[in-house]
Amino acid sequence: MLFNSGIFLFAFLPLAMLGFALAFRWRGLESAWAWLAAASVFFYGWWNPTHVPLLLASVTLNYLLARRLSQLGSQSSRWLLVAGVVINLGLLGWFKYWHFFASNVAALFGHEWHGQPLELPLGISFFTFHQLTYLLHCRAGRDQGTSFRHYLLYVTFFPQLIAGPIVRPHEMLPQLKQPRMRAFAWPNISVGLTLLSLGLFKKMVMADSVAAWVAPVFDHVHDVPSVAMLDAWVAVLAYTLQLYFDFSGYSDMALGLARMFGVDLPANFFSPYKACSIVDFWRRWHITLSSFLRDYLYIPLGGSRKGPVRRSVNLILVMFIGGLWHGAGWTFALWGLWHGFCLLINHLSTQAGLMQRLPNLPGRVLSWSLTFLAVILGWMLFRSPDLASAASIGQSLFGFNGAQLPPGWLEKLPLLSQVGITPHADWQIFAGPAQILTLAAFLLAAVALPNTLQITHAVFTPPNQAGLPEENTTCLWQPTAPWAMITGAALAVSLLHLGRISEFLYFQF
């Protein structure tokens, strides 16, 4: 059941809200949370009911462990926490990495691995991280006697269950304990609907409209002698935009849906393509994952406290693991390493004050361009089915497979033929000026327009607001007729796209 499907928008969501309201009115707040937890488990079971017992067993076991850790606090055995971490990561590793590990070990010893990859329980990467943070939260003695019903809802809450954001216990659990005046406050509904509508628009209208330009190149690299240069650029840029609008659209929807039930989830995106450095990019892209990796991996490894060499090793290691978290494949690992390498360069250049020596505007333009280039090269690795495909597309991007233009263009600009550009008519996806304009317009929207969090700043404060860049806008959402018409138009256009249902990219991670 996708957020952008009719069954979710017109059946599940209204029924979940109605049940929540009735439970609250007749049986009180705790019953309403219980209803919401049950609805969330149903939502999960809709995908694949056979994974529900696994989810519930994992939640129960972790809750029992957490209770024990909470009772003993910092006096508890370190091994109890280690056992919890091993169980959670073991489960994730078994489902997600076993096949990858076994096939690579077999290949190392010259054998062929004939096993099949296991079917990955949906959202396992996300609910594993939720539970790990809760165990650490309890060991630190910060838990305030969370009930099983609250814990179940914390892990399974349907807006964030499948693809995040990764929520820390202190960001959500206190909200469940706050007394509520009524089940549905109008401000929650209006703000929630706005976030949901904008998210739907990003996903269904923007991400899906460029999606068609991605797969024909990335999935068919080996079917053509070489990818033409313009095909490669269009595919890589289209994927760069698709992934952003898809994932940030999903995150907006998650925030909006949670807000409808009175829960504020942490922000996951803050205009990442506005970043002028890779460090800045990771403060804006998949914020809850990067802060998780920082707090639970980078800092425990020593962070930057143990000298520049150790910091570099830590950075590379954390980004490598972050890459593998996205999927069991060498392209993901390489993507992580690439970002680790870029972060190192970023730190070195900051220490040397390279960019500061340039005048303000040219410096910013150069910083942004280099950052964006590094990011899209990363996405090229991330999307490629294998390293050979990534290498081939990379060669095409930089002209190592020649430079080509449509014959008609070369006839008008014959000078280009003399510098080695050859005519090419058999394009995989390149479709001319309209396509380039679409990509440019979408990129401009990602780079120049205020983001959803900025627009709703006056009425929505995510729990991780303190860590977000301080960039404000004068274009603030208000519950007025013009904003209702803008939001309504976005929602109406999105609903018209319901007939073409496509999955969210981050569901696979």
Next chain:
Amino acid sequence: MEERLHPRFIRWLAVTVTTLLGLVVLFNRAVNPYCLFANDWLASQTKPETFTHLRLVKAMQVRHLRPQSVILGSSRAETGLDPAHTAWTNKPVYNLGLSDARLDEIKHYFQHACEVSHIRQAVLLLDFTAFLPGGQNAPDFREERFTGFFIEDHVLGLCSWDALMGSVNTFLGRPGEKRYLPDGSRDAEMESERVLAKGGTRKAFLAYEKRFLMGGIGNEGIRLDEKELQNFSDILEMARKHDVDLRLAVAPVHARYLEMLNRIGQGVLFEEWKRFITRMTEASRTSERAFPLLDFSGYNDFTTEPVPERGLARYYFEASHFTKALGDELLARIFEDATIVQPGGFGFRLTSSRLEEHLAAIREARELYRRDHAAELAKLPLPQ
């Protein structure tokens, strides 16, 4: 911020969404791009979205038109067979040919036509490749469509972005990828223009042959598909049940197409297929009705038409698809029962008693054709 503003915001939002969606529904209903309704409120000259929603449009059009005769088959039938041909005795005639159709789809559309109208006459143009395994029904084929009112078609046809864009294209008279006439056949004029725009018939022949031999049928085509054979049998049974004057024809593919079939090792299977369909169309019991089956796939003046260096051929767009000029010849022979054709000839009536004689004559003609066109055939791409 005052809390009372929020309920008003939600009301405004609901009004905006409802108004916009309502306008879209009204516009789509008025233009009717997928022929969901029998009449258009805003008349348009053509329906450019027909090709992209072919299964939906044809299911609807046959329901609205209630023809007495239908043309069944694949894109060859919808391109080459003319519902306006004078030989048809039961009118109106609707071309129910479907691009890339499997026998399963043809069966369902024939059954649908018989259910929504009193079909008296039908011509089924048989395509050998439709009997091979490995194919699939088109993505827009939906069996639920034939049970009556299919809500998904109406929701998506009235209230979707695709339908809205389809209505805009229809309203503005933009040409679609392929143009269809209201009788279900493809606009021959536009087909010719398309071939000309791509460099003429020779280029079209070469492009088709390259596609066919570099990955057309594949290794799956070493036997006939049991399910499709059953579907063929079901079509005949349906014609008997509904008392339809069904006439069958083996498609008049160009001699170069037959050469390609032989090159990929399917020449023997092609003959085996003819034996099978001949047996099936003959009455197995005296009380049972037999159906005339004519073979147009041999070597004759039509199918060996020279491929012109420039411009258009008279009878073919490429090796597989033929023009209305050839389709008219075919229909004339199908409906003129008295015509006597020699074995191996264009439109020879297949019967068990004379089938082997006919196949032998075709084999002989093939050798002759190969000898006379050796240089030309040597240029065909190698099969992959």
